[in-house]
Amino acid sequence: MKTITINEKKYTFDNEKNLLEVIRKANIELPTFCYHSELSTYGACRLCMVNVQGRGILPACSTPAEEGMVVVTNNEEIREMRKMIVELLLANHNKDCTSCHKSESCQLQTLARRLGIHKVRFQNVRKPEPVDFSTPSIVRDATKCVLCGDCVRFCEEIQTVGAIDFAHRGSNSAVCPSFGKNLESSECVYCGQCARVCPTGALTPKSDVSPVWNALSNKNKTVVVAIAPAVRAAIGEAFGDTKETGTSAAGKMVTALRTMGFKKVFDISFAADMTIVEESKEFADRFSAGEKLPQFTSCCPAWVKFVEQYYPDMIENLSSCRSPQGMFGSIAKKILPEMYGIKKEDLVVVSVMPCTAKKFEIKRPELSTDGIQDTDFVLTTQELARMIEESGLTFSTLERSAFDMPLGFKTGGGVIFGNSGGVTEAVLRNVLAKADSNEVDEFSFVRGEDGIRETSVKVNGKDLKVAVVHGLGNARKVIRDIRATKKYDLIEVMACPGGCIGGAGQPVYKDLDVRKKRTKCLYENDKVLELHKPQDNPYVQKLYKDFLKEPGSHEAHECLHAKHTSRKRLAENPFTIHKGIDEKHLKINVCFGTSCMLRGSQKLLKQILELVDKKGIKDTVEVQASFCFEKCSKGPVVRIGSKVITKCTVELAEKAIDEEIKTIA
Amino acid sequence: MENYGKFDKVCQILEENGRDKTKLIPILQAVQDVYRYLPEEILAFIASSLNISPARVYGVATFFSHFTLKPKGKHIIKVCDGTACHVKKSSLLIDALKTKLNLKGTEITTKDMLFTVEAVSCLGACGLAPVMLVDNDVYGQVTPEKLSKIIDDIIKKEEAL
Structure with a gap:
């Protein structure tokens, strides 16, 4: 234990990464744009300046904390300095604040208010630039960029994609994809984590709220919606309520969606149960034949695109199963029109997702049938929260309602899908759990927070080696090991830290504890559900009986599987x-x-x-x-x-x- | 098959630098010597050969003013606009040069791809201000008249080719 004096009070500290962490641990808030504990320290924004006795004014993020340091975090000089930095940033900023997607969650806006900046004395000299709407997932508006580089570092360090980087210099500096082109022509996998870490509205998830409202007000259309597991773990945060539990939040969302005019409200966890049944069957076949191993999970669309563009030779290792969203859309468009007595083209399927890449996924050609998309629109958790607000509903006072049947019934296996390790755990429950028991605690060993977790279980005398991975950089490491000598049988990969609960469509968080809370929420939701093994879902069983025959059948392949193909990384010409x-x-x-x-x-x-x-x-x-x-x-x-x-x-x-x-x- | 020769040279440059990503700048310099600029396709090729993202290569190529992503003329005229030359009215020279070569607004390269005009910060020959560099030849105490003659001479030589 070492001691430090901050603002004339003594504190103790241990091995904190830097002075900033020590100061924040003492519950003193220092403003930052470019500091994220998950990323490398960049030291560009200079907002975390503090006075260290005997050494002058230093950026706390790039100064190690030392024994006996005497630090002042806030005095006239520092305040003026911070004010000047923010005022200069504002001078060149596109100040469309009232109509900006980040309004109210923008850090630049918050800081300007906190620091009391009411007038900007400098002229804007930035040239106007068109907004990049090229991708279905992310919108890039360079006129709102503060050059903190958070997006660049996330893309490069955590995801090892590097779709965007700094270009040009001086007053012309910009963050952009290669050759100044649009995002669509880059290697972007649409995970959207750049938008999560962006402090301003320069990178935001693309909104589909308007077309969904349009569909809802069209009398000829029947609009149904399904909610992904991870959404219930985070929606409460959007309304300042972090204590909301999974089932309760889900119940409130069901009420809200019905009030908005959605005809039926289903649960993607139902489709997740189906995914597990199919994927386990596929895995069991591969495992006993010793073919196409390791099997990679294929429910994360960012990861699938990543494999398609960087590891074309490993595409056959991907499970051919569609994601739960893909399966849901396909089944909904297959059975609901007849059930409701409507034409297929009049059914609109919307899904609520924690994810931005899911917006890209529904546009994949193999997820359309006869030219009609299986899923029509994807709303993120953030967008749903906005729609609830637009409807004039108060989330905290909403009653809870139950999901509609048959596509609203789920087991705990389908709910934990939203956590990193959840898919693996559900597969193990499916493959290994005893048929007559509802006891599944023994499979929780795959849980955890590490980016790469390995474990092995004995199955019929054979070792089944499992890896659970989150973050695409970690996936790259695992693939490198496989190419060397390492053997695995089943590998779960989720692009976002923590799995879907950490998706970029969720309410923005900076404190990593938020992720832990969400993870816990889904595991607790699993506990309160009646069934835990996906194969026990009676509605899934019925669906197989009525339409799909058995897992892995020809019919199941038609509806629930898809082909993945290699894709060019860049749009560059030969x-x-x-x-x-x-x-x-x-x-x-x-x-x-x-x-x-x-x-x-x-x-x-x-x-x-x-x-x-x-x-x-x-x-x-x-x-x-x-x-x-x-x-x-x-x-x-x-x-x-x-x-x-x-x-x-x-x-x-x-x-x-x-x-x-x-x-x- | 002029294109082939250049492309083969790029492969050779990558080979000589051992496909080492830390040698990106020397590689770009050598490639620019071959093409007189950095074509996009070649930058994408370099990125994939060095196993770095094209966005990073683009970032480096746009950071240094030495690199250019637009084709440059056969003859590069660098007019010094450093302090000493500026005081000696180098800006008049730049204006005269642009008028002479019919370059408008932000254009720096003539349509026939013969000349590119660049203003540079200091050529290190302040005693000769205002200074101008045509390809590798230095001209000191340049006046608009002197400049006009230098250009005319080059054009004559080119026509004789």
């Missing part, structure tokens, strides 16, 4: 090496992705060019270098006309050129 002058071309495309390059694509390109020269077909070919065909293990890869040749040699290329050139002539 690089043209040579273009013939003739109108019609044979396209020859040589992959220059890293692994192909190491397998000799450079030499191959040279040989192909010589070949083209020798054959005298220079005028009728176009030769390009592309940056990845995503068949990395079989490089070098060359595409000639319609043919993709793996492990290509100059001989194979010549044969293909001879064949394909005929189709041009």
Whole structure:
């Protein structure tokens, strides 16, 4: 224990990361834009300046706390300094505060108020910039950016995606995707954590509140809604009520949604039960056959996109099961129109999610049937809270109502889905729990907070090795280990810290204890439910009996599974090496992705060019270098006309050129 | 197949630097020497070869004024606008140059891709102010008349090619 004097009072401290942590532990609030305990210390915003006796004014975030330090956190000089910093930030800020999505939760707004800044003496010299609406999940408005870099560090350090970074310099500095393009053309996986850590309205989840209100007021439409498990753990926070428990919050949401005009209110946890039944069947088959292991979970859309773009060779390891949202939409559009006697196109399915990537997921082509999206709109927890406010309802005084049947009944297995480790625990309950017992406590060993948790259980004498991962950077580490030598059988990955309860669609939090509370809330919800094993859900059983036959059947595959395909990481064009002058071309495309390059694509390109020269077909070919065909293990890869040749040699290329050139002539 | 030669050179540059992400800046410098600018596709290629995000490469390429993402002219004219040259009215030189080359507003490269005009902070030859650098040749105590002749000479040479 060491001692420190802060504002003339003595405090003790231990191994806190820095002076800022020590000061905050003493319940003294220091303002910050760029400090997040989960991220590296950046020291850019200079708001946490404090006076350390004998050393002058220092940023508390990047100063280690030392024994005997005498610190003053607030005096005339420091206050003036903070005021000036915020005033300068405000000078160049787009001050559309009243109509900003972050209004009332914006840190810049809060600080300006707290510091008493009522007038900005400087002119705005920032050039106007269009708002980036390109993605279905996140909206980027550079005119509201304060350059704290929280988003950049989250994307790079925790998710290892790096879709956005600082560009340009001085007064032109900006945070943007590569080449100043829009987010959609970047590698962004839409986890939205950048928007969660953004202190202002520069990055916000995209709102679908208006189209949902439109659907609700359209008399020809029947609008149904389903609530994801993690939403009930956090919705209370949006109304300043952190004590609200899962069941009670869910009951209030049901009442609110019915009041708004939703015809039926269902529970995504029901679909989560179904996901577990399907995914466990798939896993049991793979495990006994020893095929496509480890099996990765596929319920997190950000993680799925991550695998598709960075690890195309591991796509087959992903479970082919749709996410609970995907399954819910598919089942709802299949059975509800008949049940209500309406046309399929008049049914509108809305889901309430803790997640921004789910908005992207519903637009995946495989989650549409005959050109109609299975799920029409996704609302985040934040958006639902706003709709409740718009409706003039007071959350705290709402009565509780029950979910509608049949898609509103769930077991505890479906509810804990929202926690990191929940899917794994539910799968174990499904695969290992005794059929005649409702006792499931023995599977709680997968719970915890660490980013990578490993464990193993004996199944019929065989070791079943499990890993539970959250954060995509951690997933990368696990994949690196697998590529080395490590063996796993089942790996659960959630992109957001803590799993879905930490999703970017949830009310914004900065204190990491909030995550713990939400996790606890879902586990407690599980306890009070009647059933705990997904396979015991009677409505799931009935659905199989009536429509899907049995887990893993052809019918189940049609409705509940989907194909994942590799996708280009970037929208960058291939690089043209040579273009013939003739109108019609044979396209020859040589992959220059890293692994192909190491397998000799450079030499191959040279040989192909010589070949083209020798054959005298220079005028009728176009030769390009592309940056990845995503068949990395079989490089070098060359595409000639319609043919993709793996492990290509100059001989194979010549044969293909001879064949394909005929189709041009 | 001029494109091929350049692309092959980029591969070679990456090879020589051992695909080391800490050598991003020397790699970009060498690549810019090949293309006279940094094409987007090549930057994306460099990013994937070095296993860093394209956004990071773009950040580095836009941070240093030495790098350019727009194609530059064959001849690069750097007019010094450092303190000494500024006092000696270098801004008049820049205006004269822009008029002469018909460059409007923020344009810096002529349409025929022959010239690019840049104002730089200091060329380190303050005694010769105002100073101008055409490719690798230094011109001191430049006047608008002198400047006009230098340009005309280059154009004549180019026409003779």
